[in-house]
Amino acid sequence: MRDVRFFMHWLGDKNLDKATVLAYKKELCERYAPKSVNSMLSSLNALFVFKAWYELKVKILKIQRQIFSDREKELKKTECERLLAEAKNKQSERLYYLMQTIGSTGIRVSELRYITCEAARSGQAVINGKGKLRKVFLPKQLCEMLRGYIKRQNIKNGPVFITRTGKPLDRSAVWKMMKELCERANVSKDKVFPHNLRHLFARTYYSMQKDIVRLADILGHSSIDTTRIYTAENGEVHRRQIQRLGLLRI
Numbered sequence: 501m502r503d504v505r506f507f508m509h510w511l512g513d514k515n516l517d518k519a520t521v522l523a524y525k526k527e528l529c530e531r532y533a534p535k536s537v538n539s540m541l542s543s544l545n546a547l548f549v550f551k552a553w554y555e556l557k558v559k560i561l562k563i564q565r566q567i568f569s570d571r572e573k574e575l576k577k578t579e580c581e582r583l584l585a586e587a588k589n590k591q592s593e594r595l596y597y598l599m600q601t602i603g604s605t606g607i608r609v610s611e612l613r614y615i616t617c618e619a620a621r622s623g624q625a626v627i628n629g630k631g632k633l634r635k636v637f638l639p640k641q642l643c644e645m646l647r648g649y650i651k652r653q654n655i656k657n658g659p660v661f662i663t664r665t666g667k668p669l670d671r672s673a674v675w676k677m678m679k680e681l682c683e684r685a686n687v688s689k690d691k692v693f694p695h696n697l698r699h700l701f702a703r704t705y706y707s708m709q710k711d712i713v714r715l716a717d718i719l720g721h722s723s724i725d726t727t728r729i730y731t732a733e734n735g736e737v738h739r740r741q742i743q744r745l746g747l748l749r750i
Contacts, residue, residue: 503543534561575696579687586685595677597649598661606701609694613659613668620646702730
């Protein structure tokens, strides 16, 4: 409704015909990002279909999939190690093992509640997310670390990463705790959030295995196209690869 009202305000006393709608589309392209333009045009096309004004419908923009990651937001392994060291220095044991868990398994922060005492003992967690079950294997060393943490914290059963009241940590709490590490670890705040640990896992796994299908299964993706976003390299890496081809004759 907001997009339709915006269009009606723009339309004013102009004639409502295909040429006018195309002129509106052109103006949107000059003022807004392609995704925003498509969102606004989709709303408008829905109105035209509802009113049976099919001749007024316009095509949305075709947007090429981004093949490079944003270098400024890409968390490097060395930066992750500095964050972990800082968490350990602050004696934030819970955050330290939480980050280790996400970074070594690639799970979503919302899936941390499936990392239970039972999972730490068996070496695997069964995650129920987005309408499907998947099994996540925990590295042996991680299990040993978690079992030690569980014993020290006297956690008898259920989720490992909990609040003082015994409830599973939520996304915002984890996000806030990680941000507190940035300055002392000398890592940009733009790079530090739970999901970036998942991206780091995906890039590292793919660089070693080159198996995007298996990676999609591990991450719980229904589409490989989603997984390709996680494995995208930044433009500088691509530039170096192109230079190494040796196809330029001097």
